[in-house]
Amino acid sequence: MKQIAHWYLSSIGAKLVMAVTGVLLFGFVLGHMTGNLLMFAGPDAMNAYAHFLQEKGMLLLAVRAGLLAIFAVHIASAIRVHRQNRAARPEPYAVSSYLVTTYAARTIFVSGLIVLAFVIYHLLHYTLGVTNPEFLRMLDPQGRRDVYGMVITGFTNRAVALSYIVAMLLLSSHLSHGLTSLFQTLGLHGPKFKPLVNKVGPAVAIVIFIGFASIPLAVLSGRLN
Amino acid sequence: MKLDAKIPSGPMAGKWEKRKFEGKLVNPSNKRKYNIIVVGSGLAGGGAAASLGELGYNVDCFCFQDSSRRAHSIAAQGGINAAKNYQNDGDSVYRLFYDTVKGGDFRSREANVHRLAEVSAAIIDQCVAMGVPFAREYGGTLANRSFGGAQVSRTFYARGQTGQQLLLGVYSALSRQIGAGQVRMHPRTEMLDLVVVDGHAKGIVTRDLITGKIESWAADAVVLATGGYGPVFYLSTNAVGNNVTAAYRAHKKGALFANPCYTQIHPTCIPLSGDHQSKLTLMSESLRNDGRIWVPKKQGDTRTPGDIPDAERDYYLERMYPSFGNLAPRDISSRAAKRACDEGRGVGPGRLGVYLDFRDALSRLGDDTIRQRYDNLFDMYERITGENAYNMPMRIYPAIHYTMGGLWVDYDLMSNVPGLYVLGEANFSDHGANRLGASALMQGLADGCFVIPYTIAEYLAGTAPGEVGTDHDEFKKSQNEVSDRIRALLSVNGKRSATSFHRELGLLMWEKCGMARNEAGLKSALEMIPALREEFWENVKVTGSGNDLNSELERAGRVADFLEFGELLVTDAITREESCGGHFREEYQTEEGEAMRDDENFSFVGAWEYTGETPILHKENLEFEEVHLAVRSYK
Amino acid sequence: MILTLRIWRQKHARDKGRFETYEMKGVSPDMSFLEMLDVLSDSLVDRGEDALTFDNDCREGICGMCSLTINGVPHGPDQGGTVCQLHMRRYKEGDTITIEPWRVSPFPVLKDLAVDRSAFDRIIQAGGYITTNAGSAVDANAILVPRADAETAMDAAACIGCGACAASCPNGSAMLFVAAKVSHLAHLPQGAPERAQRVLSMVSQMDQEGFGNCTNHSECEAVCPKEINVSHIAKINREFIRAAVKSIF
């Protein structure tokens, strides 16, 4: 146990933990997005899916708790890594000119923080119904929770829709570096597949962005109602 | 003073065995009681510090760079020789020995050279064990190449960075000892004096280059491995920090300086481009395999090279040495280039350069082949000169590259001052008047890893550990001298920077005592150097203080020593009335302009004693039992 | 050529330091960058001012001593070279050049442009070697190394320890340096016995020195004068995982 704590506290250990938790979180994001896309299949499909999840009861709670823990570990490591990095490079160069690093890479902590803020808002908004208690009371004709209607109502508020789109932009930015980076972190990188791996992050990030942002956009443009 | 080289008796091949067996040993449990100072962390010093640490001695190691890994050994490119005979092409210890003695133009000590050849094989084994990534064949065995005109392929190499890889190997071994607390490393610390107590070397005085602190270090033996003195010529292929200070201070404390006039020139360096120049860059000699060397036939021809037709070009090496052509040995092709330039046929800025032309090779072999062979060299050339050698010939000129002379040592590598050992380029012992390519790295590692660990025990076994401490008067005296000198340098407050004096000395040395020397020139140098030295002490300007990092002060101290040492070098050159190896006296040449040795009168090591006035010459006569004296010929 | 130089001047480690601006006349395109600084420094001495301190020695790109950040880029604009290999023909009349020391906490500034890089030495001392005493080696050809492995080891071993990787890294991480050493020895059979311990010790020392974490910006690879590939960082990560897993079971 002491050993494991020791590695976790080392720089490579911390990064490994972030990569593993990052992959798991990404898995969730992917699943979540696929689920969300059921919006385009109509209210019935969407609400049936939501109902299916909610029926799982304890299991759902366990998964949520697990996700939260993973998220927490990811964030805790991120904060530690970030602070160490600031301490190692307190002073910027008077002329700063980077050669190859990307904007996404340099702002990954900030994009992560904004995603965190978004996640909190998102949970309060749709899952816990704190911001809009009426959402939890919406039911569809079959008596299931009307998730479909809730999303439509939520996104008809332009400000809310816009904030979701911006948040997804930052999540994509986070992933566009993160998903490439994790190959390197996990040691799954070599000169041969470098060109490929370097494209994976940005490519998947675009897909994620389109997948998530399509919903508020569709609502705003009136294609979903 | 009688110079006793202490060469073991008996047949050549058995001398080292005999010496190892007869030498005294230090009991393993006593080793930790002995303190040894090693100055220098190159292949020789780093190797010695690590090996002595491994044996259990307490070692303090010093270097002036910020890390032991940056010693100038790092810059060696070509490779390292060893008599492994892995290529089955007829190499042997005897052949390497023979080639080295002959290559040294019969001015080295046979017994030392034989030992060098004997231990060469163990060096490669050790380096591989340390993880040096030598070039390999597909089957996984080590690759070799032939180097510097040798008839056998005995050179091991790691791309063009052999010295770097060897030094990093040594550095890792040294790091292990530092980590284990066996060696204490003192980087950015310059040795400024040797402390001799009752005739024995007992320590050094150093300056901490960051804080300026002058400090004394006592030990039971002192090992100097401080490299060569090439920068006495200011411009050379050496690192700009290379200096003679440590060796010269030891010389002033009684150590004899042997053969300072043996200096080696490398023919393929990038020529000077202006007054600002601080060093000359070496390009691998391998370029001469495909490049053809020429100058215009006409004096002062200012046409671009492409406009000069073949009939008006003089491929002088091919003309003069038809069988070796462009591959003629270093000293011969260097002097031929100088002659061409002296005749006013040099090319490029200042007319100090000759063409190395790839035109024919490019049309014969195609761009791709040439690119494969030499691309990084062509790149380097372009980086420095801004010229593309695929389109126009390179310009090259010889430059000072290596110094064969150094402190006199006996067979055990101990100087005439008991307890003071000298290794690597800093001693004089193995290369005679000329060093063969890829042999300096071999010597450094041999001295450091495979000779000193045995021979130092002989001296230590006869000495009680920790006899003298830094509270001894000699340390105080020495420390005061060092401080006074620093104060003196800082207080001249004249008008010229130390570098300007260095440049002037270098130019003078190069012109009067460089590739070719003659009595008149040497005599005039003997007048000019003291005058320059006098001006230095009246007119040098060193800014800053002695109590912090002050590169001006460091430089000034080194230049001050060069200004004294240069005179010794010239004195040696004037005394040696013959031409041999890197020492070419114009008066002593054949009608065809080849060097003429005088074995009758000059088959000796010239070891100089410091007196404060005219130095005294001591001679160690060289006997050749094995290799018969012969004239080198490359016609 | 006339240039404007903005140079970081700092009297000693505790001094705050500031930029000084110098007008540099008569710069020849054939000068190396360091020779230009020599000329400047000499002229400062002539004026009775403190000479400019900057580390350098071999001046041919191999000792790793020179260490200047030029316009924000360690070793300056030329790829695959050190600042001592940079020549002034890279610049044009009227250019302003800002020259700073390496800026990473574990490399404190000593004076002007010179920094203390002994942290790198301590990382090597922690395990960047193969334990073998002089004299104990077997015949060199008794150890066969596939050529491809020897070449990869050499790619990594080419590191000159200049510190540009850490200096360029937005996180001040020394991973490329440490990875190069670990990867070099991990690719050779001689390095195998100490493989696990080596990576753990060296990484631990790297952390103690206060270097940052690698978040894969790859700036290090871009400025590395020996063009060492970041795939060696993947390799050290693999080595770390391997060593960690091995020591649990």
Ligand SMILES: Cc1cc2nc3c(=O)[nH]c(=O)nc-3n(C[C@H](O)[C@H](O)[C@H](O)COP(=O)(O)OP(=O)(O)OC[C@H]3O[C@@H](n4cnc5c(N)ncnc54)[C@H](O)[C@@H]3O)c2cc1C
């Ligand atoms: C460009 C170039 C290419 C070469 N190529 C080859 C080649 O291919 N093959 C070959 O065999 N040889 C080659 N040589 C020669 C060879 O590299 C050197 O002769 C050899 O490495 C010298 O090793 P050394 O250990 O004696 O000294 P160095 O490596 O020069 O080490 C000297 C050490 O002494 C220290 N030192 C000096 N003065 C002081 C002082 N006052 N106080 C404290 N420390 C001090 C320095 O810090 C350094 O650590 C080449 C040389 C050059 C210049």
Ligand code: HEM
């Ligand atoms: C849905 C949420 C998130 C997902 C899917 C996610 C995913 C990832 C992934 C895949 C990585 C790459 C790991 C690696 O390089 O090895 C990563 C790295 C990182 N994440 Fe997250 N992350 C999320 C949320 C956050 C949050 C909330 C923060 C916090 C503040 C954060 C901060 C970071 C940081 C600092 C890195 C390291 C940067 C790097 O390695 O280049 N992440 N993330």
Ligand code: FES
């Ligand atoms: S001075 Fe040696 S690498 Fe630049």
